[in-house]
Amino acid sequence: METADLGLPVDVPSTALFTDHYELTMLQAALEAGTAERRSVFEVFTRRLPDGRRYGVVAGTGRVLDAVENFRFDSDVLGFLREREIVDEETLQWLAGYRFSGDIWGYPEGEVYFPGSPIMRVEGTFAECVLLETVILSILNHDSAVAAAASRMASAAGDRPLIEMGARRTHELAAVAAARSAYVGGFATTSDLASGFRYGIPTVGTSAHAFTLLHDTERDAFRAQIDSLGRDTTLLVDTYDVAEAVRVAVEIAGPELGAVRIDSGDLLLVAHRVRQQLDALGATGTKIVVTSDLDEYAIASLAAAPVDAYGVGTQLVTGSGHPTCSMVYKLVARAESADPKAPLVPVAKKASGGKTSIGGRKWAARRLDEHGVAEAEVIGTGPVPAELADRQLLVQLVKGGQVVARESLDVVRDRHAAARANLPLSATQLSRGEPVLPTEYL
Amino acid sequence: METADLGLPVDVPSTALFTDHYELTMLQAALEAGTAERRSVFEVFTRRLPDGRRYGVVAGTGRVLDAVENFRFDSDVLGFLREREIVDEETLQWLAGYRFSGDIWGYPEGEVYFPGSPIMRVEGTFAECVLLETVILSILNHDSAVAAAASRMASAAGDRPLIEMGARRTHELAAVAAARSAYVGGFATTSDLASGFRYGIPTVGTSAHAFTLLHDTERDAFRAQIDSLGRDTTLLVDTYDVAEAVRVAVEIAGPELGAVRIDSGDLLLVAHRVRQQLDALGATGTKIVVTSDLDEYAIASLAAAPVDAYGVGTQLVTGSGHPTCSMVYKLVARAESADPKAPLVPVAKKASGGKTSIGGRKWAARRLDEHGVAEAEVIGTGPVPAELADRQLLVQLVKGGQVVARESLDVVRDRHAAARANLPLSATQLSRGEPVLPTEYL
Structure with a gap:
């Protein structure tokens, strides 16, 4: 061929x-x-x-x-x-x-x-x-729609970094282009390995509820993650009880714990509570990453919350209500x-x-x-x-x-x-x- | 590799x-x-x-x-x-x-x-x-969203065939999967050649306003299309004046003209007028294809109109308001x-x-x-x-x-x-x- x-x-x-x-x-x-x-x-x-x-x-x-x-x-x-x-x-x-x-x-x-x-x-x-009509329009209509959403999210996030994590919500190759467009619009990193491979975009990851559920206890899961990936890792703390998870996380990792991720609940409220708890435990440098159906409005509403980074999926890759341009x-x-x-x-x-x-x-x-x-x-x-x-x-x-x-x-x-x-x-x-x-x- | x-x-x-x-x-x-x-x-x-x-x-x-x-x-x-x-x-x-x-x-x-x-x-x-999590979810979330929209459109269209023509509104490879999902949901054909190649879905096409505009007159354009593609072709009749275009189309192609396509205006009204005009000209077998931002609601609203086929693009490939499943x-x-x-x-x-x-x-x-x-x-x-x-x-x-x-x-x-x-x-x-x-x- x-x-x-x-x-x-x-x-x-x-x-x-x-x-x-x-x-x-x-x-x-x-x-x-x-x-x-x-x-x-x-x-x-x-x-x-x-x-x-x-x-x-x-x-x-x-x-x-x-x-x-x-x-x-x-x-x-x-x-x-x-x-x-x-x-x-x-x-x-x-x-x-x-x-x-x-x-x-x-x-x-x-x-x-x-x-x-x-x-x-x-x-x-x-x-x-x-x-050339069809292929030019396919590319520009898709990529520009995602970039427009990314740009609005980046404005709303200000100096806080945005993580693209929408691959699972869109066609597997559209996901690669979406991560590229997100980067153009101001996102810092992506979860999508293919876009790291193809475009050199920095990739990052935390962990999933499945990882916690795989282990006999949340403590076992946190221990396994820290032993393997280091204290700088991001622990997911909302599988069972958030306060207990944060306590165990800092107990195991110490104040050098990189970050915790919150993926459900009232993020504004939970972020404040988790920040207070982390500070009280001496983990003042531990960051808070929030995810869970965020869009530019949710990001803006968290501007006053003690959040260090946002992970955005569905709403990014679907153009936040406008999945295509005209x-x-x-x-x-x-x-x-x-x-x-x-x-x-x-x-x-x-x-x-x-x-x-x-x-x-x-x-x-x-x-x-x-x-x-x-x-x-x-x-x-x-x-x-x-x-x-x-x-x-x-x-x-x-x-x-x-x-x-x-x-x-x-x-x-x-x-x-x-x-x-x-x-x-x-x-x-x-x-x-x-x-x-x-x-x-x- | x-x-x-x-x-x-x-x-x-x-x-x-x-x-x-x-x-x-x-x-x-x-x-x-x-x-x-x-x-x-x-x-x-x-x-x-x-x-x-x-x-x-x-x-x-x-x-x-x-x-x-x-x-x-x-x-x-x-x-x-x-x-x-x-x-x-x-x-x-x-x-x-x-x-x-x-x-x-x-x-x-x-x-x-x-x-x-x-x-x-x-x-x-x-x-x-x-x-396998990410790739399985990418595929199922995308393809099922398009199939669900296609299924609703197919219900609304009843026995009238639906043509998938949304490739230009979505990522170029998502388009191939979208055409596949549309077919699963009940569409008859697609405009997307890649999906014909990859999945064997029947492909069809009409013509664009650019083709009419390329020629010195609409008459020249229709003549060129009929000479090359036969009387059974579908002529696009809304570049200038619809009634004049229909008159010229039947004059050139005769009553064997395959179909006319209407891509703008009040489709319900225009379809009735065009049907009357075609019948009056003896072109009782000439079909009417309508396109132009159709969704399942617009298709349903045309149920009583003299329409023979629907071409659907944007709303199909974007899941008609729901571009991904959860x-x-x-x-x-x-x-x-x-x-x-x-x-x-x-x-x-x-x-x-x-x-x-x-x-x-x-x-x-x-x-x-x-x-x-x-x-x-x-x-x-x-x-x-x-x-x-x-x-x-x-x-x-x-x-x-x-x-x-x-x-x-x-x-x-x-x-x-x-x-x-x-x-x-x-x-x-x-x-x-x-x-x-x-x-x-x-």
């Missing part, structure tokens, strides 16, 4: 199959009609943010670049398409030579976005661009003919039933106020005003088919923190509201 | 890395304490259904079996764990020889479930079972010693803060009323009452580490339809309510 082997348990040999059937049949029809080679501009954007959200977070860009690089139709894939009679032989021939050769521009990963922001722009022939991939301009020099014509859906969009290849810039704080997302199709020239948001990601903008996740994470910090203060209010920046069209 | 290569863009070499960090550190501590080999029983269950739902749907079982078979620690994975100092050398040695050798029982895939149903039971040593994997019994013949002791978390569970290895049976309709989910830890002996729900899936229950997706799909049909009529009410069967503990 020429291309990437996704192997078991997935067994999809190339990112080219992460594609909707109609992309290929449209390609066939356009090839036959002589329109497939018309130069085209597609843009990714959302018409709105999830209800009540103040800003969006671009995430997944690095994964999109991987997917575009590995988008190839090898013999297995072509054999499948032939056997199913999805497209004709001419189209299969065309697909066999497929390699994206166009340009991609986009908001750099970690940047914030607003309704209408042209988050990504893909330019090339209609044929080569239309095929990003779309729309043709906004195309040439009048297959001549590579033919001028581009703006195009847009115009039916009355909604879902209209604005035609034309767009630029975007973030205008700042006199204090250097962002005050508007400005989008246009004409020349860029001089005063916005150095505030433009789109950067080149792919040039003539070659990826030109690989970045480390730490760069992306820092960019997100900076972009969020540059928004008006109301951006990090958790209450429902309008986007914190208005979108202005020039 | 000895194990499955997930390749780009994922690059996780084995399902063993779809695991939380703490599973491995618990293993290390248990190995050192001499408790790792205690015979153990873990069960997967939910404490509740998503708010308002009447039943759950077990999905992903087949994928769990693949994941268990491919759960191996090869040299790449061991190298990663060593470099990160996640576990010690003794534990790495143990992991190098890992192969699940125990038994797994479960509700057969496609079966319905209720709060407390022991959906899956994993038995073996603590060490070999605890490691399945947990709990130790319910374990031996008193590492002696393989030591008796099992029921165990359960007992702290006051909620999240308690019922210890002991469980059986489950569905009791029927005098008409043969399901009336209760009966769960027990003692002997099975004679009258329920042939209504037991758990079947053996893995025996001594060998998968013994591979099934085709069509068998699973048929099982789901039969299980749903055997529930009281109120099961398929879309309104919010209690689980349609009570759970009784014996």
